[in-house]
Amino acid sequence: MEEAQRQIKELENARLGGRVIGLRELTGKSLNRIDVDLMLKKQPKTFNLYLLALEHLQDEKVSQQDKMGQFQIAGELPRGFQTSSLTYAPQQGIHGLPKEWRDGVDVPGRKLDEGKGSYCPHGRILFPTWHRPYLAMMEQSIYYRMLEIAQNFKYSETYMTAAFEFRLPYWDYFRPRGGEARFPGVSDTKTGAITFPYDFSVPHVLELDEVMVVRPCGEDTPELMDNPLYCFRYPKRGGISPREWNGLWTEDSKLDPDTKTPEFTMEASRSRTVRHQTRYNNQKSDFIDFNSLLSQRREENVALMLGMLRHPGYKDYLAFSHTGFPVPDPEDPEYPKKQLYDSIETLHNKYHGICGGESYMSRVPVAAFDPIFWLHHCNIDRLIAKRQAINPTVWFPTDEDHLNKKGITERVTDDLFPVRLPAVSDDKKYWDSNLVRHIAGFGYTYSELQEYKDPQTLLEAMHDKYQWSLQSCRDKQKIPEEMKPIDVSVAPVFKYPDRTLKSMLSREDPSLKAKVKGVDPLKDYTPAILVFTLKTIKAAIETDTAPSMTMLQTTILPSEDTVIIKDPSTEIGETKPRVLLDGEHAIGVSALKQV
Numbered sequence: 050m051e052e053a054q055r056q057i058k059e060l061e062n063a064r065l066g067g068r069v070i071g072l073r074e075l076t077g078k079s080l081n082r083i084d085v086d087l088m089l090k091k092q093p094k095t096f097n098l099y100l101l102a103l104e105h106l107q108d109e110k111v112s113q114q115d116k117m118g119q120f121q122i123a124g125e126l127p128r129g130f131q132t133s134s135l136t137y138a139p140q141q142g143i144h145g146l147p148k149e150w151r152d153g154v155d156v157p158g159r160k161l162d163e164g165k166g167s168y169c170p171h172g173r174i175l176f177p178t179w180h181r182p183y184l185a186m187m188e189q190s191i192y193y194r195m196l197e198i199a200q201n202f203k204y205s206e207t208y209m210t211a212a213f214e215f216r217l218p219y220w221d222y223f224r225p226r227g228g229e230a231r232f233p234g235v236s237d238t239k240t241g242a243i244t245f246p247y248d249f250s251v252p253h254v255l256e257l258d259e260v261m262v263v264r265p266c267g268e269d270t271p272e273l274m275d276n277p278l279y280c281f282r283y284p285k286r287g288g289i290s291p292r293e294w295n296g297l298w299t300e301d302s303k304l305d306p307d308t309k310t311p312e313f314t315m316e317a318s319r320s321r322t323v324r325h326q327t328r329y330n331n332q333k334s335d336f337i338d339f340n341s342l343l344s345q346r347r348e349e350n351v352a353l354m355l356g357m358l359r360h361p362g363y364k365d366y367l368a369f370s371h372t373g374f375p376v377p378d379p380e381d382p383e384y385p386k387k388q389l390y391d392s393i394e395t396l397h398n399k400y401h402g403i404c405g406g407e408s409y410m411s412r413v414p415v416a417a418f419d420p421i422f423w424l425h426h427c428n429i430d431r432l433i434a435k436r437q438a439i440n441p442t443v444w445f446p447t448d449e450d451h452l453n454k455k456g457i458t459e460r461v462t463d464d465l466f467p468v469r470l471p472a473v474s475d476d477k478k479y480w481d482s483n484l485v486r487h488i489a490g491f492g493y494t495y496s497e498l499q500e501y502k503d504p505q506t507l508l509e510a511m512h513d514k515y516q517w518s519l520q521s522c523r524d525k526q527k528i529p530e531e532m533k534p535i536d537v538s539v540a541p542v543f544k545y546p547d548r549t550l551k552s553m554l555s556r557e558d559p560s561l562k563a564k565v566k567g568v569d570p571l572k573d574y575t576p577a578i579l580v581f582t583l584k585t586i587k588a589a590i591e592t593d594t595a596p597s598m599t600m601l602q603t604t605i606l607p608s609e610d611t612v613i614i615k616d617p618s619t620e621i622g623e624t625k626p627r628v629l630l631d632g633e634h635a636i637g638v639s640a641l642k643q644v
Contacts, residue, residue, distance in 0.1 A: 053196050053209050060193040063471070069186045069480065070471040072492030076213070079489045081496045082431065085218040085252050085424055086226070089540040094211035095195075096542065099218075100262050102194035103277035103420065109284040143168055143183070143417075143467065168466050171413065172373040174366070174445070175459050176394050177433045178482040180426055182468040185491045187423055188217040201265035216493045219427035222343070222400060223351050223515050225534045226250050232341040247518070247528070249347045250340035253537055254278055255421055257553055260542040271541065280321040280334075281418045322419040326408035335406070342403050350399060351515055353391050354432060358511055364440050367455065369393055393436070397429045431495050434488055435511065439504045445482060 056075055063070045073079055088096050170179050192215055199208035225247035232243055254260065258279045261271045275282075318332040325339035326332065356363075363369045371394045405411030409419045416422055437443075445461035446452060452460075464479035488494060497514075501507035517526035537543065543550040 050200070050205070050209070053200060053212075057193065057196050060189065060196070063189065064193065066469065066473070067467075068469040068471055068473065069182050069189060071185055071490055072189065072192060072216070073490055074471060074492070075189075076492055079492050079494050080214065080216050081499070082216040082219055082427060082493050083496065084221045084224060085254060086224070086535045086537050088218045089254060089537045089542065090535050092211065092214055093541050094208060095214050096540075097262055098195040098199055098208060098212050099191065099215060100260065100274070100277055100542070101198050101264070102191045104274065105194050105198070106190060107277050107281055109282075169413065170459070171394070172371055173459055174370045174457060175463065175465065175482060176371040177430075178485050179465045181430060181433075181485040181488070181491070182465055182480040184217060184423065184426055184430060186468060188491075188493070191215070191217070198265065203265070203268055217427050218424060219431055220252060220255070220421070220424035221428055221431075223249065223347060223354070223518065224532060225528070226252060227534050230340075230344050232344040243345075245344065247534065248340075249344045251336070251343060251421075252424075253550060253554060254542065255424070256336050256340075257543075257550075259545075261544050262542065271544065273545075278420045280323070281420060282321045283319060283418075322409045322415075324404055324408075324410065324419065324421065325406040327406045339403070339406075346399065346403060347518065348520060350396060351518055353396055355512060355515060357391070357393060357396075357432075358436060358439055358508060363436070364443050366443060366445055367457065369436060372398070393429065393433060396432070397426075400425055430488075434495055434498060435507065437486075438498050439508050441504060444486060 059070065059075055170176055192212070195212040195215055196209070199205060199212040202208040227248035227250065230245050230248035230250070255278055258276055259273050260276045262274045263271050323332060324334040325336070327335060357369060369392055372392055401410050401416060404419070404421055404425065405416070410416050410422065447461065461482045464481055465485070466479055468480050469478055470480055497507060497510060501510045514529055514532060516522050517528050538550045
């Protein structure tokens with residue numbers, strides 16, 4: 050208990066000062082961040098405390114006053130709200146609205162409206178490193194609340210031990226969550242579907258609005274609670290102003306060309322966050338379509354992830370780090386083109402879009418309010434850490450001439466505003482990219498980094514862990530034991546008194562009528578599918594031309610010389626193909642736009 054009290058005192062001081070101290074400095078240990086399903090199964094008491102801490106951080110009476118609570122870390126303190134215990138401005142955003150600098154900390158050379166009030170450097174080389182201390186801020190806040198709650202249990206030492214084990218969980222998009230899944234694909238969605246042996250839906254605990262927990266006041270009797278991982282509920286007073294709120298959605302009210310009136314109006318919920326909202330399910334989470342889309346997009350995203358780890362081009366930090374890396378244009382050297390290659394930010398963007406649909410997670414100013422944001426970004430950090438381990442000597446380029454030629458203005462020593470260091474001085478107040486390079490300093494790591502110390506061995510392990518799920522490897526590799534779905538139905542949070550976990554899950558799309566037998570996505574397809582050989586795609590890149598179409602998903606054929614581009618129905622926003630070639634393999638194909 051003495052150790053817990055020491056940690057609580059240090060965390061309280063850090064909270065009041067808005068400082069991120071990292072759990073390594075606090076605990077002296079670096080522990081694994083693990084997948085959320087593993088935490089459910091292997092650390093049930095830790096997960097129980099995690100839910101209670103999130104509930105506390107989201108509570109309207111608490112989170113508005115807490116500088117390190119979710120409401121302020123995600124976006125803002127309500128307009129006009131004052132507190133007697135803390136001295137800071139009443140309107141403060143980090144990742145989102147309102148358009149106010151936190152604690153008056155502005156970013157030199159950056160306008161307030163740029164990025165819609167967010168400090169997050171999207172489209173910049175600081176994208177991977179900025180999120181690292183930002184995640185540590187939330188991890189630290191949760192850990193602090195867990196310690197406070199644990200000491201109130203009757204068997205406090207048991208729960209304190211469970212709290213000490215906590216590190217932020219992640220959502221591994223490519224870990225199966227269950228058995229066979231069916232989803233729309235090469236067959237007409239009205240008559241058929243692709244069948245895959247495993248279901249890659251969102252983790253179940255992120256899909257259910259209620260879970261079972263044990264509280265200090267009644268620890269012998271589990272009780273039902275509103276799931277704080279399901280959504281974030283906005284305070285009933287204060288919050289985002291109507292002007293700023295409406296400005297988020299008006300761009301989506303497309304005008305009919307004849308009447309000049311909106312074709313539809315996006316009515317985003319102002320009471321709570323919503324996942325995968327579309328114009329057809331205003332203010333509701335559509336988990337059936339959400340889960341179906343996760344399975345549909347998995348193939349191309351696994352290929353992209355593995356490509357970024359193995360392709361020599363991604364040893365260049367600039368190419369890996371963000372979507373805005375420019376490449377020289379021989380015809381117009383003063384104005385470089387944007388990159389043709391996908392990046393870690395691209396993968397990040399894809400899952401923001403899938404999670405949000407046309408609502409919260411798809412909108413930077415309000416994305417961090419959704420609790421899924423933190424598990425998503427924790428997984429992105431995990432992939433960044435693995436890329437670092439595979440290329441241990443590669444970091445930010447420091448050659449000024451090289452950076453200037455590429456139009457890069459950010460540097461490795463730039464402050465990662467507004468996240469403060471453990472010890473603030475006049476000379477140095479904020480974390481920078483050099484300081485966050487090594488994750489052990491924050492008190493966490495990932496299991497693969499501990500198990501595979503050699504870079505090449507780690508790379509091979511990642512391929513063994515994920516490549517099995519690609520269609521081209523489906524008959525060659527079996528699912529590794531460590532990747533088989535975890536039976537979370539036995540977890541205490543799902544031990545409902547009057548229902549089962551299975552009865553509460555949203556699964557099969559009603560539009561997929563009878564199960565289609567014998568549909569081979571590599572052979573059976575409709576004439577609407579467009580097929581390009583690698584030679585054609587490569588020629589399109591070299592000549593700066595491209596087919597006029599829209600891409601939803603790609604499938605690599607076993608022959609490894611043809612790419613199927615399926616379902617040309619969704620405009621994503623690129624005017625030419627973005628294809629990454631790995632020898633003779635196409636390992637990533639991004640969006641093409643109808644022109």
